[in-house]
Amino acid sequence: xxxxxxxxxxxxxxxxxxxxxxxxxxxxxxxxxxxxxxxxxxxxxxxxxxxxxxxxxxxxxxxxxxxxxxxxxxxxxxxxxxxxxxxxxxxxxxxxxxxxxxxxxxxxxxxxxxxxxxxxxxxxxxxxxxxxxxxxxxxxxxxxxxxxxxxxxxxxxxxxxxxxxxxxxxxxxxxxxxxxxxxxxxxxxxxxxxxxxxxxxxxxxxxxxxxxxxxxxxxxxxxxxxxxxxxxxxxxxxxxxxxxxxxxxxxxxxxxxxxxxxxxxxxxxxxxxxxxxxxxxxxxxxxxxxxxxxxxxxxxxxxxxxxxxxxxxxxxxxxxxxxxxxxxxxxxxxxxxxxxxxxxxxxxxxxxxxxxxxxxxxxxxxxxxxxxxxxxxxxxxxxxxxxxxxxxxxxxxxxxxxxxxxxxxxxxxxxxxxxxxxxxxx
Ligand SMILES: [Zn+2]
Numbered sequence: 001x002x003x004x005x006x007x008x009x010x011x012x013x014x015x016x017x018x019x020x021x022x023x024x025x026x027x028x029x030x031x032x033x034x035x036x037x038x039x040x041x042x043x044x045x046x047x048x049x050x051x052x053x054x055x056x057x058x059x060x061x062x063x064x065x066x067x068x069x070x071x072x073x074x075x076x077x078x079x080x081x082x083x084x085x086x087x088x089x090x091x092x093x094x095x096x097x098x099x100x101x102x103x104x105x106x107x108x109x110x111x112x113x114x115x116x117x118x119x120x121x122x123x124x125x126x127x128x129x130x131x132x133x134x135x136x137x138x139x140x141x142x143x144x145x146x147x148x149x150x151x152x153x154x155x156x157x158x159x160x161x162x163x164x165x166x167x168x169x170x171x172x173x174x175x176x177x178x179x180x181x182x183x184x185x186x187x188x189x190x191x192x193x194x195x196x197x198x199x200x201x202x203x204x205x206x207x208x209x210x211x212x213x214x215x216x217x218x219x220x221x222x223x224x225x226x227x228x229x230x231x232x233x234x235x236x237x238x239x240x241x242x243x244x245x246x247x248x249x250x251x252x253x254x255x256x257x258x259x260x261x262x263x264x265x266x267x268x269x270x271x272x273x274x275x276x277x278x279x280x281x282x283x284x285x286x287x288x289x290x291x292x293x294x295x296x297x298x299x300x301x302x303x304x305x306x307x308x309x310x311x312x313x314x315x316x317x318x319x320x321x322x323x324x325x326x327x328x329x330x331x332x333x334x335x336x337x338x339x340x341x342x343x344x345x346x347x348x349x350x351x352x353x354x355x356x357x358x359x360x361x362x363x364x365x366x367x368x369x370x371x372x373x374x375x376x377x378x379x380x381x382x383x384x385x386x387x388x389x390x391x392x393x394x395x396x397x398x399x400x401x402x403x404x405x406x407x408x409x410x411x412x413x414x415x416x417x418x419x420x421x422x423x424x425x426x
Pocket of ligand 1: 354369
């Protein structure tokens, strides 16, 4: 999994005299059902790049490093890479500096290979903007664990709670259990509670226990509150370092609410849901419950976005539906958020003189020049949206979007009229 630290390192790269090979490749299974089919595209890119490099003046060690990058990319994608549900890959490599960063995305990327004295980061920054980072905090009266969910993967960072006073490191796991005063007090109560429940003691004994219990409960209550407050403070410190977008809180309800009460208001606003998972669960169990919640939240955000576009899809409104109106708006740099339905796949055409994309007319509707065919219009559309730093949202099947050719956009401003296009038509 890519960490924010790695991305930052990559973005800061390039002040030194090292060349970086950047590959973006469309691996969409609908267009390339078999590995060897996208490997053909890659092999052509490798060949072209090698030819282009021959005419360049480069130091021998730079040339060697680039050649190693290209070989590594071919070996990785040809053998080890697992496509799963992904449709685009982005790989950064600089063998000389030990940089190797392969990333897979659910959107099809335009295939291209770029070798520059710095990484080609535009697609990465545009794509990363689309992916929110989630933090999951699980709390109980004696423990806490924290996870980060990003780009579809989960990573545990529970070591941040290690420094919470009153806790010790359990070397057998990545979890940290509380001990000392309140941990012990809690266990003591448990024992006494059980004993008085059995009712075997005489009335005087249980009365004494009752009193002692109440006293200890108050004591424990304070300690638990302090424990939850410390977790909340540590979580806020983690937030300042890691900048997650959304927070999910897990645990028993009383512990969750105790934790949330003491949470910094910046974090309270970021809570998007609650789960029952407590710190005792295994990583896959936590992940399963978390993913389910994230999918629900993301679906409802996407649904709202489509409805927002539908409301704005009227004369002089800032929403468009349909392939042609969307491409027209994109051609004018007017797209703020591009929405593409998952299952859309269309061939199209691209104008070599003005760059306009359309569904396949032989002449460009914008400037009248003859157009070149493109195999995947969605890939081209995403590439253009990336180059304009527009937001790209991939939506699973949606009834409104389905009726509109599977494409739509929220606009920054009203694009100039084009009489060839009827607004709202697919
Ligand atoms: Zn044109």
